[in-house]
Amino acid sequence: MEGDEPEYVEAVVQREGKIIFVGSKEEAFKQFEGKAQKHDLNGETMMPGFIEPHAHPVSIGAFILGNDIVAPHEWRMPHKTYPAATNHEEYIQGLKNIVKESKEKDYVLVWGYHQAWHGALTKEDLNSVTNTIPLLIFHRSGHEFYLNDVAMEKYGVDTDKFESKDQINPKNNHFWERGFQELKTKFISPVYADKERISLGLKRMSQxxxxxxxxxMTEPSFPNSEFHSEYDLLKSETENYAYAKYYLIPGFPEQFTLKMxxxxxxAYIQKMSQYNTENIEFLTxxxxxxxxxxxxxxxxxxxxxxxxxxxxxxxxxxxxxxxxxxxxxxxxxxxxxxxxxxxxxxxxxxxxxxxxxxxxxxxxxxxxxxxxxxxxxxxxxxxxxxxxxxxxxxxxxxxxxxxxxxxxxxxxxxxxxxxxxxxxxxxxxxxxxxxxxxxxxxxxxxxxxxxxxxxxxxxxxxxxxxxxxxxxxxxxxxxxxxxxxxxxxxxxxxxxGKQATFTILKENPFEVDAMHIKDIKVQGVVYKGNFKVNKANNLKK
The missing domain is CATH 3.20.20.140 (Metal-dependent hydrolases)
Incomplete structure (x- = not known):
């Protein structure tokens, strides 16, 4: 994947997670026959491991995956497919369905609201969905929150204590941008520190x-809420699923919330490397x-x-x-x-x-x-x-x-x-x-x-x-x-000399119609020389 066009090789050899040979099959067998375990792709395609250079695995990704979704488009998640809600009525009904299924929960959090599809959202709308369970609406953007009155009361949200007065709407229990950051850190931090739900979300993230x-996967501006609560959960999950690496970039949200x-x-950033592990690296x-x-x-x-x-x-x-x-x-x-x-x-x-x-x-x-x-x-x-x-x-x-x-x-x-x-x-x-x-x-x-x-x-x-x-x-x-x-x-x-990390595909993206690329099946990954099979697609190694 370097240069100006695809370049193919017949054989790759790795040792201890590093690529030590790239070239012809004949030469690979000449040098390594009897010294290496062989894996035949059988016509499938191996590419460099796919990279996600900007995502939010804990504070947004796992946060959402551990809760629920009602959004303008269908979302196929590892555990459930959420249908699209394309207008206000469908959105409110979607919320009611989730609340009905969540009677044992002490709060309900739903991501995906968007005003261009769902129309204006008022606290009266949310109070009509439920006036007994705290309901928190996480906007499709990840930059806004709406709360019903029960949630405002449960978390003691006092709009008089906000510094970002221009980015909150007290009459509608609506918070955005810096107002949203204050809401997270001053009032609803227990929701962001809900280890049970976020741990579940991280397991789904690994899937x-x-x-x-x-x-x-790289997260720019880690953490988005509180360092240790996010880091500890991520570290635990990387010990359970050790087939990907997370690169973490410090940034403005934490500096803003810490008021540094x-x-x-x-100086704080320069000390972050102490938290590096085999599968987590801070880019200081x-x-x-x-x-x-x-x-x-x-x-x-x-x-x-x-x-x-x-x-x-x-x-x-x-x-x-x-x-x-x-x-x-x-x-x-x-x-x-x-x-x-x-x-x-x-x-x-x-x-x-x-x-x-x-x-x-x-x-x-x-x-x-x-x-x-x-x-x-x-x-x-x-x-x-x-x-x-x-x-x-x-x-x-x-x-x-x-x-x-x-x-x-x-x-x-x-x-x-x-x-x-x-x-x-x-x-x-x-x-x-x-x-x-x-x-x-x-x-x-x-x-x-x-x-x-x-x-x-x-x-x-x-x-x-x-x-x-x-x-x-x-x-x-x-x-x-x-x-x-x-x-x-x-x-x-x-x-x-590079890391022996690859993604294995059922078909070659350069040999199919471009319209088919999104439908190519991922058969599995190789991470630092270790196979992880995507069982759903029946990879045999």
Whole structure:
């Protein structure tokens, strides 16, 4: 998966988790006959292990997988398939069904609400679902919460004690962005520390990773709530399921909740390597920050504003005047910087800061990476190239939002060019794709499929001129994904000296129609030389 086109080899030999030979079958047998255990692919395809370069396995992923889902699209999870709820009535009925099934629980938490499908959500709606059980609604964006009155009372939520008054709505029990961060840490932290539910969610996360061939997952801005509660649960799960590695990047949410100065948080980051294990690694030379609001909340910053959306409200997670000192501090310390940017105005602000930093304190090969990139234009892609910026795109935005946001929020022209990856790959900007799980399914082949086909949820294709090649789409889940967090010299391709970690597929993605890529079966994974079979697909080794 390096270079400009697929390159094939007949044989790979590993020893103690490292690749020691890549080449012809004849030469492999000549050197290693009688010295190695043989595994025949029998016509199946082995690729570098699939990489998820931006997800949230504990605080969002396991949090959701340990609770329930009512969302605009169907969600196929390891334990259950949740049907789509496409309007307000279906959404409220979905909540009632879950509450009815949850009588033994001391609270009900449901992820997936989105106003563009489900309409306005009021506390009266939630109180009508149940006025006896605490009900917490986690927005589809992962950046907002709604509570019924019983939940407000149970967790002692006092809106007078919030610092982020502009990002809460006390009349509707609604909290977003920094208000959401305060709600998490000051009031509903027991929900985020529910070990039983999150442990269950992490087990399901491991099942999902195997099913989808994921052998490495990076979480930018770990933790999202409290360090030890998240770390301890993740560590425990990696001891149970030892077929993938987690790379963790510290960032703004923890610094904000700990109320640490830049200097103090920098010192704190440098001590995180003490928590490294065989399957967990803290990247202490990297930092994750945030620009504009969530795309799923229609709270992103757009240069030309919103279309047909009077209720939309552009937000800054970190306002630009607060953001620049943060940017400059970590830039000057030599960190590799990662930025959550969803709208073109949000991107423009970060590019301005990057340009200023390069003039003031030039750095080569800084690999500053823009994450998500829901909406940007070709001129901004060129500016990223000129400034040495790189990209990790949530390609699924187009599939999930391309049609709805053509009606509400973006307008048809902007919605059609969402996640324009080809503008990046045409400029040789290293570009990965990610799920930001659970903002998209943690399915690398699905993310690659959307990038290569630009198919949306109703089957239509948006801006086919912006399709990337299948090779670039597959690079985006292997070698380019490894580069997103600076591990391209260890994983992401099949090369002597690299980790012997692979994903085994039933079919070759370069030999099937691009429309079929998402349906290729994952037969199993090899992690550091050890096989893990996806039993559902009957791999025989």
């Amino acid at each position: 999902m990773m195997l099913q989808n061939g994921i052998t490495a 100065s830049n200097e103090d948080f920098h 030379d990297q930092f994750k920050s945030f620009s504009d609001g969530a795309i799923y909340s229609l709270a992103l910053q757009l240069k030309d504003g919103f279309a047909n959306c009077p209720h939309c409200h552009a937000e800054w997670i970190i306002p630009p005047d607060m953001h620049k000192p943060l940017f400059d501090f970590y830039w000057d310390k030599g960190y590799k910087l990662h930025f959550h940017v969803t709208g073109d105005k949000g991107l423009e602000v970060v590019l301005d800061m990057l340009e200023d930093a390069q003039k003031r304190n030039p750095r080569e090969n800084h690999q500053t990476t823009m994450h998500h990139l829901g909406l940007f234009d070709e001129a901004q892609a060129q500016r990223m190239k000129d400034l040495g910026a790189e990209a990790s795109v949530n390609s699924y935005y187009l599939w999930a939002l391309g049609n709805k946001y053509g009606e509400i929020g973006f307008g048809k022209e902007r919605a059609a060019r969402m996640t324009g990856m080809k503008w990046l790959t045409d400029r040789d900007i290293p570009t990965s794709v990610h799920s930001d799980f659970a903002m998209a399914p943690a399915e690398p082949l699905t993310l690659a499929w959307v990038a290569a086909t630009r198919v949306t949820d109703n089957g239509t294709v948006k801006r086919p001129d912006l399709k990337v090649s299948v090779f670039d789409a597959m690079k985006a889940i292997t070698i380019s994904a490894a580069r997103t967090f600076s591990k391209e010299n260890e994983i992401g391709s099949i090369k002597e």
